[in-house]
Amino acid sequence: MTSPEIAPAEPVMDAEIETSADxxxxxxxxxxxxxxxxxxxxxxxxxxxxxxxxxxxxxxxxxxxxxxxxxxxxxxxxxxxxxxxxxxxxxxxxxxTVARLWHEKPPRLTRALLETLAIICYQQPVTRGEVEEIRGVALSPNIIRTLLERGWIREVGVKEVPGRPTLFGTTLQLLDDLGLRSLDQLPELPAIKDPAQLEAALAGLGAGTPLALSAGREAEVSAATEATATVEAAVDAEPETVGDADAEPQPDPDPDPDPDSSSSDPSPP
CATH class of the missing domain: 1.10.10.10 (Winged helix-like DNA-binding domain superfamily/Winged helix DNA-binding domain)
Known part of the structure; x- marks a missing residue:
């Protein structure tokens, strides 16, 4: 008595495998x-x-x-x-061309705000006092408030020194708005070794006054100088990402003059 033949299993079609992997x-x-x-x-x-x-x-x-x-x-x-x-x-x-869809032009960011943002990008985590030391002028509270409201910086902790000042760092939202995957894509900044070159760079930003800087601070100021142009160009390249709701808040009434209300820092007398 012969046993019934068992039909072999149908082979999987190559086309199905290729389709699932295509x-x-x-x-x-x-x-x-x-x-x-x-x-x-x-x-x-x-x-x-x-x-x-x-x-x-x-x-x-x-x-x-x-x-x-x-x-x-x-x-x-x-x-x-x-x-x-x-x-x-x-x-x-x-x-x-796309920006013409919006009747009102997006508010332009002040030079002081861009300088502050650039310093935070390259020196983070950094305190407000350290930003002021690098820029050489007092920092308006409105600048930090604006950067926080836009979601470009955040509080990342406190520095363990007397007073425990807040440390600031950048956010993923800033990288998204600049079209970057990580901070590593920011250009490397060459250190400025020649004091005359440093003074020329600061004059180009509108500082207009010589600053007494230690050798360690020269590299930080050069970072702020070069990074400001990088951040400003990246922000200006995407006007459609800044809407009317992103308008910069008006400064609160303050008896002291706001050093960051203009595009350049005033020179001391």
Whole structure:
């Protein structure tokens, strides 16, 4: 008596394996998610959103992001990775045209605010007193308040010295607004060794007065000088990210003059 023949198991089709590993089907889904999202999305978030029912592999998802970036290379929008994840944004080339959608121009940031932000970027964690020492002038409370309200800096602790002053550092929101993944992408700042070069750099910022600085402080001032131009250029490159709600608060009534109310610091008598 012969035993019945057992049909061999059907082999898995190569086409099915290739389809499951092909990143191309994910590209339109990623584009739809990033267009609809108001905030950048991380790879983990994208995996959860694309789970059907299993999430795609990270390698396949990153390959799909690469393909999406290539597809957008000739369009007005671009795919960028910032500190909070991936997002689609208008290319800087078209920022001036897009800004015409808003009738009111965004408020320009003062030179004093940009100097303060630059110092915090390169010297963090830093106290208000240290910022004042580097800049050589008193720091208006409105500047710190504005940076905190915009979400660009945050309190990261206190310095263990008498008075326990607050230490400030930057946030992921600042990196997102500047289009950076990390602070490592900020340009390196060469140390200014020639005092004459230092004075010229300070004069270019409108300081207008020589400052008595120790050798250790010269590098810090050079950082503030170079970083101010970097931060100002990055902020100006994205006018559509600053709306009317981001207007700089008006200074509170104060009997003392506000040294940061103008674009340049007044020279001492």
């Amino acid at each position: 990143p191309r089907p994910l590209v339109p889904l990623l584009e739809a998610l990033l267009l609809a999202s108001e905030q950048p999305l991380t790879v983990d978030q994208l995996q959860r959103l694309l789970a059907d029912p299993e999430p795609p592999e990270r390698r396949r998802l990153r390959a799909a992001l690469t393909l999406l970036g290539e597809d957008l290379s000739t369009r007005a929008v671009e795919l960028v990775e910032v500190a909070s994840g991936w997002r689609m944004q208008i290319r800087p080339l078209h920022a001036q």
